[in-house]
Amino acid sequence: MSIDTKFIGKTYPAYTYEVGKEKIKEYAKAIKNFDPHYLDDDFAKKSKYGAIIAPPTFAVVFGAYLIEPVFNDKELNLNMPMVVHGEQELEFLEVVKAGDAITTTAKIIDIKNKEKLDVVSVEIMSRNQHGKEVSRGIYTFVERK
Numbered sequence: 602m603s604i605d606t607k608f609i610g611k612t613y614p615a616y617t618y619e620v621g622k623e624k625i626k627e628y629a630k631a632i633k634n635f636d637p638h639y640l641d642d643d644f645a646k647k648s649k650y651g652a653i654i655a656p657p658t659f660a661v662v663f664g665a666y667l668i669e670p671v672f673n674d675k676e677l678n679l680n681m682p683m684v685v686h687g688e689q690e691l692e693f694l695e696v697v698k699a700g701d702a703i704t705t706t707a708k709i710i711d712i713k714n715k716e717k718l719d720v721v722s723v724e725i726m727s728r729n730q731h732g733k734e735v736s737r738g739i740y741t742f743v744e745r746k
Contacts, residue, residue, distance in 0.1 A: 603714040618663035622699035657693040660736035667707035687741035695735040702730040
């Protein structure tokens with residue numbers, strides 16, 4: 602059974618993620634990016650940002666919280682054992698600092714029904730506590746039939 606295209610435009614409740622300095626440091630080390638902006642408190646304090654900042658790809662950390670509700674959406678009724686990651690696009694717009702509160706929203710922007718699979722695209726928008734957009738992403742998932 603195909604995923605109904607009537608769900609295009611469906612939104613999910615916003616989620617706010619409090620960015621912790623230690624989480625940034627752990628993430629930077631995990632991706633093997635040792636830039637002092639991400640790891641060195643003294644260096645970061647003297648930088649133009651005045652604090653530890655997150656690598657741009659840290660957006661996947663706070664953005665991921667909005668993917669789970671899509672996967673667990675009973676109306677959408679995804680067959681999770683048959684779902685695979687399709688692709689991901691991210692646009693980085695504003696620097697994220699330790700201490701920021703990032704609020705993310707999600708909306709299904711496209712559903713394509715093909716012969717042996719359905720493709721679902723979800724737009725993720727994240728803003729900081731000042732209302733500035735920090736990142737925008739499109740996560741695409743494929744459900745095999």
